[in-house]
Amino acid sequence: MINPKYGIFPSLLAASLIIGGCGSSSGTTAGTSGEAITLVSTTPVAAGEIDKVTWVLPNGEPTSLDPAKTGDYSANSVVTNMCESLLRLQPDFSTTAGLASAVEQKDAKTVVIKLRDGVTFWDGTAMTADDVVYSLNRNMDPKLASYSAHVFANVASIDKTGPLEVTVKFSVPDVQFIPDLAGVPGAIMEQAFTSKAGTGFGTPSKGVMCTGPFQFGSWQTGQKIELKRYDGYWDTAGKAKAATFDFVFVTDDSTITSALLAGEVDGIYGAPVSSLAALRRSTAGKLYFGPSTETVSLGPASAEGPAADARIRQALDLAIDKTTIVTSVLKGAGEPLKTFTPPLAWSGSPAKSIYDDGYAALPDTSKADLAAAKKLVAEAAPSRTALVIAAPAGNQALLQTATIAQAAAQQIGLTVTIKQLQPAEFAGLFYDPSLRAGIDFIATTGYLEVPGALYYAPGFVLKGAQFNWTGYEDPAVTASIIGAVSATDPAESATQYVAAQAIFGPAKLQITLAESYNRLFLGKRITGAPASFSYISTAWAAQVGAA
Template sequence: MINPKPLVFPSLLALSLIIGGCGSAQPATADTAITLTSTTPAATGDIDKVTWALPNGEPTSLDPAKTGDYSANTVVTNLCESLLRLQDDFSTAPGLAKSVTQKDAKTVVITLQDGVTFWDGTAMTAADVVYSLKRNMDPKLASYSAHVFANVASIDQTGPLEVTVRFTTPDVQFIPDLAGVPGAIMEKAFTEKTGATFGTPTGGLMCTGPFQLGTWQTGQKIELKRYDGYWDSARKAKAATFDFVFITDDSTITSALLAGEVDGIYGAPVGSLATLRKTAAGKLYFGPSTETVSLGPVATEGPAADARIRQALDLAIDKTTFITSVLKGAGTPLKTFTPPLAWSGSPAKAVYDDGYAALPDTSKADLGAAKKLVAEAAPSRTTLVVAVPAGNQALLQTATITQAAAQRIGLTVTIKQLQAAEFAGLFYDPSLRAGIDFIATTGYLEVPGALYYAPGFVLKGAQFNWTGYADAAVAEKIIAAVSATDPDESAKQFVAAQAIFGPAKLQITLAESYNRLFLGKRITGAPASFSYISTAWAAQVGSA
């Protein structure tokens, strides 16, 4: 997911070094080191109330079909569960589905848990699951997850607790996608009755999660209440009430955390990391992440559409310096936009790892090589426009670093700050991208699978292929990878495609940003890895 909303700090990345419960210490600053962990100590008991900050502001909707950014996902995954669960290590486990089986190349059978109820006490049925999944395929709804169902031919109830999905062509990414919001289930009758107001403060929701939606005070907070009839007793919510408050100012967030007015946050402000690491008010955790910071080319013609100019900019920016100055050491360089964490649980992990290792390492600046590429490209113009969301200091700093690097290789960068709505429009309306060459943005992978992200960048007409990139060999190999049900064969096809499109820098990936979790001293139990983005994580938070 590439995130169209401005972030305090969008859909990607982590290194194999940090996979698992704990990772090796990484250099952060001259006198500190960061150790990555996927978990925090388990809660010792229940708690009456938790207050949690949403640094990216109030969600526009809690309808799973309309959630595709940090704030919405952070809340809605605790309300509307998915068929599979995303684990702390980015593997998947049974969720509302007892099992999801690839019966043959074009058939997936979903067997549901028995005894699951919605918050109104109504039993979840196969009909609810069919409705919830097919809803994403309705063009009138314009679901953010519609692309997940692109190869689906039919979704049918084939038993009281069984659903069968058939495909026009095999799609090996479909099953892992069910661990995210594409696999979220809601009550059919309630959703149909609520209509266009579903997921809004007035319409509400009806799902199966460990929390149910309480009051939603627009502009102030979203309150979740523990659902005492939750089907999985082992994962029953520990907090009676969980309040999400909307605080977007870094200094206000930091002060609230230090004072104990807010108990926790994902995406702790990078400018406050040193303070939060030292305070006795709580503990700061760094976890494996699939988030990246990048420059995204958005023009179909001109310098940004030329791979040589993108390669030159990539070579002109020293990634280690970027991580130190922008992320305050809480990140690591990456070679491309799909991370090793994405395939860490795959049986073909070794194939993916070898393919990633073979990609060129451009973490260190090489101005000589960059200048040669610019000279070879001989662009019709040497001025470039980089758009950033107004008020986002980290992305403004990213653009400023790009500006300085570009100047060293004979290019001139102008930074254009856009208001939130205008910046978000760039992701959906090509006409708004006129006159802009790159956007400074972030992204993340919300489910496992090497094929979650790449097709959206490399296939003609895909949602993030904004430069008109077209390579017949890449398209052939990516399609073959999606269709190959043998894990090793799928991995080989992906790696072969990545060897071609990776160096083309369809995204100039500057770094992976580690997950930054702060927990006040009253609470513990939240996952420290980025898995929270698709998990009912708040249910694990209780007394320390």
């Protein structure tokens, strides 16, 4: 999604990627210092249980453990191991049953959720349809301001229709709703506990009450969050292998690298790009690269000025050599991407071939074409050629991305100034239009946390949508996207989406530069964690055990 999940935002993958079980790969690419990179979606299954695992959160301490306030790497990494969702996300970004034994699209405006029997919260209380109705409805409470509120925008009602059945009615059909239930929008918590905790729910003093393989232990502010194995977990095959799982907050790349190499911590998602060579050589553990939905991009920030003109966006896109982003910024751990929605998003869809063909048909701008870029700038004849790119201070990868864009722009007659913003100020860009005044592009990263080609597009292409900052509007795109969202037949939905993408893709509503592969480092004591980016919405820590 794109909020400061766009400062910690979503997206990507390459068309040639083959996803499967342990050892599956897309072939090889050139990594740091030319080493071959093989993508895998899983790691070897754990041999047994382990007493304790210490895991690094490189993006810092979560602000809350309330699923409604979960919207970034750190919070997702912790919360999804405690508060399960109605569906489960698999390493290939397909979904299976979770707390719901089945989710059925009864008709265009009705979804019926059949709940699993025998599920208990950590206090031993049985999960009921009332808990599910309460949990889903929380996201629609404007006072709570849930990060997942957009998922429920087309929901008319959520009601208990049986002891273990919930029915969701829609004012407008929305086929993206079901896949969204595999992420935090579908997370379930105990109604009685949550209501009693009030605003303290998800805080260090109150914690949470959910059904997952790990239960809340303690939260030592500024130091760590401790999770304890829940021995009454309903899925005996998925019982946590670690008795205790500690998440520690370390944001300095050199400190993280030293701790990993010394065996002081056991693992990390998002291993520092600057340390990939050292981690690959290390005997302290193993570095894995997995399929991902993460992107690096430049987002146009205004409905006025040069960035609002598709020709200027296209020119800048053509001026930037995407392979330079991959080699210089990502150290080889990534690849160019044609648009903001990656193939991994639809890899589990029955209409996968339709999406794949549509993606393949998009123009390939991975190599710079300065002549074509200069021609577009001349045609646009912008009122000003001086542009501003905002980047978060201290984020070396995004600062380097902005610098590469700056150099490319200069070659086609545009002048770029890089404006560094402190993290809080940078995050505000995604919520407050006034803060975007004077800024043309935002250098950002992001990710999709659930499957579905429709996860991103409506927010960018529909008039008045939350991330349509350029005022983009095309009647054909609008009609096709609405058709895709409304079509309950997967093939029809995919066909409509591809028709829209053929138009909005070349318009570069985001200048998507590259996919960043998932980077997982496991110390030699442990194994079992998924290597793909699916960890962002799954109870991945339960799989981690003794090597």
